[in-house]
Amino acid sequence: xxxxxxKLNHHDIEKKWQLFWQENGIYDWDKNIDSxxxxxxxxxxxxxxxxxxxxxxxxxxxxxxxxxxxxxxxxNVFYPMGWDDNGLPTERRVQNMYxxxxxxxxxxxxxxxxxxxxxxxxxxxxxxxxxxxxxxGEVTQRDEMTFEALWRQLGLSIDWQQQYATIDDHxxxxxxxxxxxxxxxxxxxxxxxxxxxxxDFQTAVAQAELEDREKPGAYHDIRxxxxxxxxxxxxxxxxxxxxxxxxxxxxxxxxxRYQSLFGKYAVTPLFKAKVPILPAKHADPDKGTGILMICxxxxxxxxxxxxxxxxxxxxxxxxxxxxxxxxxGEAPFESEDVTTAQTFYQPLVGLRVNQARTQIVTQLxxxxxxxxxxxxxxxxxxxxxxxxxxxxFIPTRQWFIKILENKDQLLAQGDKIQWHPPYMKSRYDNWxxxxxxxxxxxxxxxxxxxxxxxxxxxxHSEPQYDSPIVAKIDQLPVDPLSQVPDGxxxxxxxxxxxxxxxxxxxxxxxxxxxxxxxxxxxxxxxxRHQQLFPMDIRPQSHEIIRTWAFYTIVxxxxxxxxxxxxxxxxxxxxxxPDRKKMSKxxxxxxxxxxxxxxxxxxxxxxxxAKARLGADTAFDEGVxxxxxxxxxxxxxxxxxxxxxxxxxxxxxxxxITQSIDLSFVASLNEVIETATIAFDRFDYASALDKIExxxxxxxxxxxxxxxxxxxREEDINKKMSALATLDWSLxxxxxxxxxFIPYITEEVWSWRYAKAxxxxxxxxxxxQTKWPSIDEFQNIIASSxxxxxxxxxxxxxxRTTKSQANMSMKHPVERMIIHSPEQxxxxxxxxxxxISRAGMINQITFSPSETVTIEVKLGA
RNA sequence: GGGCGAUUAGCUCAGUUGGUAGAGCACCGGCCUUACAAGCCGUAGGUCACUAGUUCAAGUCUAGUAUCGCCCACCA
Numbered sequence: 001x002x003x004x005x006x007k008l009n010h011h012d013i014e015k016k017w018q019l020f021w022q023e024n025g026i027y028d029w030d031k032n033i034d035s036x037x038x039x040x041x042x043x044x045x046x047x048x049x050x051x052x053x054x055x056x057x058x059x060x061x062x063x064x065x066x067x068x069x070x071x072x073x074x075x076n077v078f079y080p081m082g083w084d085d086n087g088l089p090t091e092r093r094v095q096n097m098y099x100x101x102x103x104x105x106x107x108x109x110x111x112x113x114x115x116x117x118x119x120x121x122x123x124x125x126x127x128x129x130x131x132x133x134x135x136x137g138e139v140t141q142r143d144e145m146t147f148e149a150l151w152r153q154l155g156l157s158i159d160w161q162q163q164y165a166t167i168d169d170h171x172x173x174x175x176x177x178x179x180x181x182x183x184x185x186x187x188x189x190x191x192x193x194x195x196x197x198x199x200d201f202q203t204a205v206a207q208a209e210l211e212d213r214e215k216p217g218a219y220h221d222i223r224x225x226x227x228x229x230x231x232x233x234x235x236x237x238x239x240x241x242x243x244x245x246x247x248x249x250x251x252x253x254x255x256x257r258y259q260s261l262f263g264k265y266a267v268t269p270l271f272k273a274k275v276p277i278l279p280a281k282h283a284d285p286d287k288g289t290g291i292l293m294i295c296x297x298x299x300x301x302x303x304x305x306x307x308x309x310x311x312x313x314x315x316x317x318x319x320x321x322x323x324x325x326x327x328x329g330e331a332p333f334e335s336e337d338v339t340t341a342q343t344f345y346q347p348l349v350g351l352r353v354n355q356a357r358t359q360i361v362t363q364l365x366x367x368x369x370x371x372x373x374x375x376x377x378x379x380x381x382x383x384x385x386x387x388x389x390x391x392x393f394i395p396t397r398q399w400f401i402k403i404l405e406n407k408d409q410l411l412a413q414g415d416k417i418q419w420h421p422p423y424m425k426s427r428y429d430n431w432x433x434x435x436x437x438x439x440x441x442x443x444x445x446x447x448x449x450x451x452x453x454x455x456x457x458x459x460h461s462e463p464q465y466d467s468p469i470v471a472k473i474d475q476l477p478v479d480p481l482s483q484v485p486d487g488x489x490x491x492x493x494x495x496x497x498x499x500x501x502x503x504x505x506x507x508x509x510x511x512x513x514x515x516x517x518x519x520x521x522x523x524x525x526x527x528r529h530q531q532l533f534p535m536d537i538r539p540q541s542h543e544i545i546r547t548w549a550f551y552t553i554v555x556x557x558x559x560x561x562x563x564x565x566x567x568x569x570x571x572x573x574x575x576x577p578d579r580k581k582m583s584k585x586x587x588x589x590x591x592x593x594x595x596x597x598x599x600x601x602x603x604x605x606x607x608x609a610k611a612r613l614g615a616d617t618a619f620d621e622g623v624x625x626x627x628x629x630x631x632x633x634x635x636x637x638x639x640x641x642x643x644x645x646x647x648x649x650x651x652x653x654x655x656i657t658q659s660i661d662l663s664f665v666a667s668l669n670e671v672i673e674t675a676t677i678a679f680d681r682f683d684y685a686s687a688l689d690k691i692e693x694x695x696x697x698x699x700x701x702x703x704x705x706x707x708x709x710x711x712r713e714e715d716i717n718k719k720m721s722a723l724a725t726l727d728w729s730l731x732x733x734x735x736x737x738x739x740f741i742p743y744i745t746e747e748v749w750s751w752r753y754a755k756a757x758x759x760x761x762x763x764x765x766x767x768q769t770k771w772p773s774i775d776e777f778q779n780i781i782a783s784s785x786x787x788x789x790x791x792x793x794x795x796x797x798x799r800t801t802k803s804q805a806n807m808s809m810k811h812p813v814e815r816m817i818i819h820s821p822e823q824x825x826x827x828x829x830x831x832x833x834x835i836s837r838a839g840m841i842n843q844i845t846f847s848p849s850e851t852v853t854i855e856v857k858l859g860a
Numbered sequence: 861g862g863g864c865g866a867u868u869a870g871c872u873c874a875g876u877u878g879g880u881a882g883a884g885c886a887c888c889g890g891c892c893u894u895a896c897a898a899g900c901c902g903u904a905g906g907u908c909a910c911u912a913g914u915u916c917a918a919g920u921c922u923a924g925u926a927u928c929g930c931c932c933a934c935c936a
Contacts, residue, residue, distance in 0.1 A: 007898090212935085219936075237936055250936095283936080292936040299935080379935055426864055427931060434862095434932055542930080579929080610873075610884095614865085616929080620872055622885050625898095632898070640895035678876095689874065693883075703895080711894085796902090802891085803902040809893055 004642060004751065008635040010600035013747045018152050020746075026765045027071075027157040029078045031528065039075035040535040041067060042516050042565055043158070044548075045082030045166060047089055048143040052150055054590045054619065055582055059571035061608035063539040064156045065684040066569070068739035071157065072771035078532055080162035080519050081151070085140035086448045087166075087508035088201055088386055094136050094447075100125045102132035102446045104481075104503065114138060129446050129481065136447045140165065150592065155601050155742045157767065164518050166511045167447070172477035174518050175511040176452040178555060179441075180470060187402045187558055190465060194296075194303045194313075195440060197394040198384040199321025199353075203444040204398050205384045206507060207437045208547045210391065215381045218374035219288065222364060224249060227265035227274055233258070234371050236288030238379065240364060241356040242295035244271045244326070244333070244345055245314040250280035250305070251291040258291050268293075269369040270344040270360075271328070272336040280305055297393035299382075316348075317392050319444075323348045323356055353390070397465065399442040399451065399504070403554060407432055413553050416563050420682050421614040424542055424570045428553075431546040439551070441507045448505030452478045454485040459496045469499065473523075513551035516564045535565040542570050542614070569682055572616040579618060590619055602741035603627035609740050612685045630692065631744040634737065637699050638748040641730045644710045644723055645752065655724040657717060658709075659787045659830035664702050664725060667785035668694060668732060672772045675736060684739070691736045698729055701792050708837035732772045742767060787831045791838075794818070794854055798839040801856040813841040814859040819849035 021027060029038075041063060046056060063079075071077045095101060099119035103126040112127060114135040119125075127135070144165070151158060164171055182188045195204045220240040225232045235249065249266045251258035261277045268275060275293075282301050283292060296313045297303050306313070312332035318324045326345055329338035344363055348356045364370040382391045403410070410432050419425040442451070452471035455463035469485040471478045480501030484490050492498030517523075520532040534556070540548055549568060556564035573581050576588040583589065596604055599621075606627025611617040645651070656662060671694045675687040706722040713719040731753055738745040749766035794816070802811055816839075818828055825846050832844055842859070 235936070239936085284934095288936045290936090294936095301936085381935085421865095423864060430863055430932055436933095546931080573930090575929090581929090612874095615873090616866090618872065620885090623872070626884060629898080633896070636896035636899085638895085643895075686874085686876085689883080699895090700900080704893090707895090799901050800903090803889085806890055808891055809901065810891090 004639050008632055008744070010602065010631070010743065011597075013743050014153060014155075014601055017743055017746045018155075021157075021765070021767075022152075022160070024765065026767055027077070027079065027159050029159045029162060030076050031531070033076040033531075035531045037074070037076050038078055038531055038536075039067070039070040040078040040519075040532045040537075041080070042519070042535045042538040042552075043080055043082060044540050045084040045164070045512065045515065046147060047084045047087070048140050048147060051591060052147060053574075053582060054592050054595065055574040057150075057154055057592045057596075057604060058574055058608045058611070058617070059539065059541060060151065060156055061154065061605050062569065062571050062611075062613065062684070063537070064154075064605075065609055065739045066537065066679075066682060067157050068742065068767060069679045069684070069771065071767065072735065072738065072769065074770065077157070077159075078162065078519075078535075079156075079158050080164070081148070081158045081160065082163065082515060082518070083140065083144050083147070083165040084508065084512060085136070085144070085165050085167050086505075086511065088203075088445065090136050090140060091132075091445060091447045092386075094132070094139050095124070097139065098125075098135055099123070100127050100132065100135065102127060102129055104129045104446065106131075132446055137167070140167070150596075153596055153601055154592075155605065157742070162519065166508065167449070169477055171511055171514075171518055172449045174514050174522070175449040175506055176471065176476045176478065177473060177523050178514055178517070178559065179506070179510070180452060180473065180476075181559055182401060183470065185558060189400055189402065189438075190397060191400055192395065192397040192465075194306070194393040194395045195398050196384075197319070197392050197396065198387045198389070199317070199319065199392055200387055200389050201384070201445065202319050204396060204440055204442060205387075205391070206440045206509070207435070208439075208509070208550070209385050210382050211385045212380035213383050214378050215390075216376065217379050217381070218376045220361065220364070220374050221289070221371040222269060223369045223371055224266045224268060224293075226261065226277075227267050229264075233261070233266070233291055234289050235291050235293050237293060237298075239295065239298045239357070241323075241348070241353060241360050242298050242316065243268055243293070243360060243364075244273075244341075244348075245295040245297075245316045246271075246273065246275055246293045247296055247306070247311045247314055247332075248275050248294040248309070249277045249291060250283050250294055251277070252283040252285045253279035253281065255283070255285045255290050257285075267336060269367060270363060271333075271341040273334060273341070274336060276311075300393070303393050313395060315395065317353065317394065319394060319396075321352055321389060321392065323351050325349050353392075396444075398440050400438040400440050401554070403439050404435060404437070406557075407435065409557060410550075410553060413557050413563055417553075417565065418567045420567060420569045421612075424545065424568070424614060427542060427545045428549060431550060439507075439554070441510045442504040443507055444503075445505050448508065449477070449511055450479050450481065450505050451502040452476060452480065453502040454480050454488075454499045455502065457494070457496060457498050457500055461494065461496045461498075463500055468502075509547055509551045512548060513555045515552065516556065517559070522559070533560070534563050537567045537569050538565040539569045539571065541573065545570075567682070570614050572611060572614055575616050575618045577618060577620075581616075582619070595621075595624060599624040599628050600631060600743070602631045602743050605740060605742075606630060606688075609684055609688050613682060627741075630695075631741055633699060634695070634733070634741070634744055634748065637703065638730060638734075638751070640703065640707075641726045642751055645727055648723060648727075651720070651724040651727045653724060653728055655717075655720045656728070658721040658834075659827075660705060660791055660834050661721045661725040662783040663785050663787035663789075664698075665728070666783040667788050668698075668729060669774050670785065672732065672736065672774055676771070676773075679739075687736075688740055691733070691740075695733050695737070697792070698733065701795060702729070702788070704795070705791055705831075705834045705838045709834060712837075734766060735769060735772050738766050738769075787827055790824075790828060791831050791835055793852075794835050795839055797854045798841065798856055801858060805858060807858065810840060812859040813839055813856055815843045815845070815857045816841050817845050817847050817855040817857075819847045819851075819853040819855065821850060821852075822846075822848050824852070 067077050067079045098114045099117045101124045106128040108128045108130040112131050217238045219236045221234050221236050223232050246268050264277050265274045294302050328335050328341035335341040414428045454469040488499050494500050516535045520529040522529045552564045603624045607623040671690050674690050678687040710722045734745045746766050754764050
């Protein structure tokens with residue numbers, strides 16, 4: 001007590017308490033407590049292949065506030081941490097860091113080790129899939145340690161024994177178990193059809209992973225001749241490079257301009273292909289020229305129209321986005337003039353889409369079939385959200401999970417979940433209602449969860465996709481590329497009449513949609529699963545409602561006919577000072593480390609805690625400073641209280657007897673009640689507002705009112721009343737503020753309340769003590785907060801008067817006259833001594849009046 | 861085109877069931893007051909985006925308008 005630090009050094013206390021929390025297992029989940037008394041959190045596994053930014057700190061703090069509150073309410077909190085380390089971001093990072101490409105054809109090289117190097121892209125070393133995966137593993141493990149250190153510094157009350165990584169054995173096994181279960185239930189199918197395809201990553205992607213980008217483009221008005229006629233018409237297209245892929249020309253059935261052409265044929269320029277002219281309802285007479293070409297495949301309309309037609313696919317673009325070799329004249333590339341067609345097509349071979357476009361425009365111009373110069377415009381183009389080249393539709397074989405046929409059920413599941421804030425549910429509803437494709441879960445990548453599937457090969461080594469060989473549940477996780485299915489031997493791999501492993505990996509969402517089951521150990525530990533599933537809360541951001549939240553609801557419904565969690569808590573975004581979303585691509589990201597160092601973890605948490613769920617918040621260092629100020633104030637006020645209490649081990653609330661003390665307790669009581677209600681509604685921000693405001697009243701008014709009585713009063717009862725109130729108040733504020741600013745509260749708690757002798761709560765860490773409750777002091781509940789408020793009013797008048805007179809606060813007031821209704825006098829009378837001392841007032845008198853006015857006469 | 865949200869003091873934001881507009885920061889003035897000058901006290905600052913309506917009473921409820929943001933759809 002005698003050697004309390006003069007200044008608050010947040011670096012020291014952060015280090016000290018992090019270690020203490022870790023060594024004493026303060027945040028450990030107790031597996032022996034039933035589900036009723038458990039609060040389980042489906043922590044978002046951060047993508048580890050990037051750096052954390054202040055937005056992560058923001059939303060993870062929100063979850064921690066709820067976790068800490070629930071823990072203090074006596075819940076057995078299950079707060080795990082996961083790492084999302086599979087998927088494209090990791091692969092891309094590893095490729096760049098080591099200058100390597102994955103070549104699945106190569107054999108594993110046990111002597112190869114990843115080393116950081118920078119080579120030109122065409123000089124990258126090829127490594128085997130297994131080597132590549134090991135490199136990914138090394139990188140992610142290193143990243144995870146960095147992340148963990150930051151989370152610990154921020155003070156997240158995670159149980160670090162509960163960890164998973166989406167690429168680890170457990171998660172791979174769980175993903176495969178899920179796949180097999182869905183397969184058994186008939187929710188999975190394979191389809192060989194045009195699929196959303198990213199040509200850079202060379203993989204299929206899902207509808208949910210697309211985004212529109214506004215890009216420059218141009219309308220190209222191209223003349224098409226009508227077969228066996230001298231007539232022609234003009235189509236307008238943004239994708240002239242696909243002219244050779246044209247399979248038909250369509251116009252709206254009601255479009256009078258073109259009705260006479262239906263049933264006839266058009267001949268494409270350059271390639272001289274005869275294509276039918278047909279009616280199609282999706283053709284909009286008001287757009288372009290009203291007549292358009294169908295190409296395989298220019299956009300989703302082409303795909304949809306093609307599926308209902310009997311026409312062949314003329315595929316020009318290869319999986320790598322380049323134009324393939326084509327022999328004109330061979331089906332389906334028939335031509336009226338094979339030689340000319342080949343001449344025009346040949347220069348396109350090997351080009352990428354935009355290069356081919358330039359080339360073909362030159363050709364069209366040279367042929368005189370481009371009616372006008374290209375008309376420039378900008379239009380939205382579909383991209384894979386992580387890609388740099390527009391999406392193409394390429395026919396490939398993919399695995400799908402059925403979702404379209406269960407929209408109603410999925411909407412009903414959404415209704416059973418409580419969304420915070422509630423309007424976020426409409427995002428979910430909108431998305432489900434607008435779905436138009438099943439969920440494509442296969443990806444042609446390497447660092448991910450493989451499908452637990454092999455295919456038998458016929459005597460031509462062709463895979464028999466209709467009769468896959470399925471792994472057994474107890475084999476999971478399996479890697480079909482290195483493991484052998486029952487009944488076969490390794491030397492039969494890829495041999496005629498042998499087998500082959502499914503080469504694809506799963507969409508990363510196929511794994512992260514199972515985060516509740518991954519942590520509940522569904523399928524392997526039924527007791528644990530029952531304790532933890534469904535989970536209590538799923539914290540996440542709103543832009544992934546359509547992916548993470550949606551897919552998790554899908555899986556929980558298919559596997560368990562249940563909701564995955566009872567509540568979804570949605571954090572908003574951090575906006576930069578121009579109110580733009582912070583994102584890597586915009587280059588406006590703020591990283592948290594230096595902020596934590598400058599302002600302290602408590603201060604950063606304070607800033608995060610001021611933002612309500614769902615609300616986007618501008619990045620504002622001013623608020624960090626306020627948080628830091630609060631921590632400093634708590635430190636100083638606590639030091640003051642400690643000085644007063646130094647000689648007293650234990651004080652009892654029954655010693656609180658004085659009017660102003662009782663009314664102050666009543667007023668703080670009200671705050672406990674309000675804050676508790678707010679926290680129960682997940683509204684930590686309102687709770688903080690109330691607590692904080694009252695704490696400043698404690699410092700600015702209550703302490704000033706009673707400090708004299710605390711150290712100068714001769715009447716021991718009056719003195720003890722002040723001391724007991726200070727003691728109880730501080731103990732209460734510390735606990736109310738503990739979820740928000742865990743370091744400083746723990747530090748102060750350790751000065752007095754963690755000691756067994758003075759701690760009826762019997763815990764060493766404040767974070768394991770009970771949240772304050774009005775049940776603690778029934779004898780005081782009946783008190784009124786009126787006297788405290790009267791005192792504030794009087795004190796304020798005194799201070800204003802002195803301030804306006806440019807006087808020191810120590811300057812005496814010669815006389816104060818309280819004009820007030822007579823029935824209030826007795827109340828004032830009970831606080832008169834305290835007011836007089838705090839305001840340096842020599843004399844207080846009363847005067848009857850209907851309204852309250854306070855008259856102050858300063859001394860000379 | 862459909863859906864959702866926001867608009868309150870110079871800035872960042874509160875405002876629970878309708879009842880006289882709130883905080884912090886910034887600004888300005890004052891104050892060494894035995895926890896804190898990284899402090900304290902105080903002053904000033906707002907047609908609650910706009911228009912109509914309901915009501916004794918609207919920041920709050922209803923309808924519409926504008927601006928900003930997000931989600932979805934369309935995108936030849």
